[in-house]
Amino acid sequence: MSTFIIICGSVLVIVIWALIDHIRMKKIATKRGDPNICEYARSFDYRSVDTKIIREVWNEVQLNLGKFNGKPFPVKAEDMFEETYKMHPDDLDEIYWSVADRLCIDTGQPESNPYFNQITSVKDLVLFLHNQPRVSNA
Template structure:
């Protein structure tokens, strides 16, 4: 029998190496120390630039927190409005004779992981095929979109060599567009090896 999509490939390994994390932590520490020195300098010398910079930094932090809260509220409302929907409803939006269920599940899983939240205040947003990638999933930047497509392709066992070339570059507006694009990509050797599974009697 054909291998069910629940046997999807695991996510790609983290692309940030331990050395990369170490550099990131070091830069963050240096930035915090620089801010601290600026605040101390303002308290001692009263430098106007430091005051205005500190005020801007405080405004930016408050704005970011408020924007994040607003986004979470929108996502929670969307999750409530779509309660009861599932990946089965999502899959029925496609012709399963033509569209690989592995691609469907890979797109669902990757996008779900980007918006769903765990915990007491968490929520799960069922995905609709007409959801806009730039709106619900904030994939406005081309690099972010390409990274996401590569994650989906990896999990579905689709080659990414043709991504971005003629015929494999979009336009990508909705989730449906992403599914159909990935479905058109050739399967990897590893995926072909998993096309069929043996069922023990």
């Protein structure tokens, strides 16, 4: 019986935490208003950063975060994955691999990238992907 109570209590805590986090994210989304790719893109030097990467990271982060009030989450370049989104590193990896696969970005030797082990924000992820070589059409 005590095991059942512990399991039920754990499930209740997880549900309450998820609800609180959803409300927090909904408040951020409501405060920011409609998603604006133009505002997000202006956060980058789009003459030197690949705009396809900028766009794909925007799409993948929105897809990962879900919708609030029926609209995708309004992503900003300065958003921090851990602090703003409370995103698990595995989710960040999923975004990275998805964008890299879609845009034929080489995922080998990330240690030579100047942004290696420094990805904390959406902008950092874009710049990391931008500094990775492209897969050749061999």
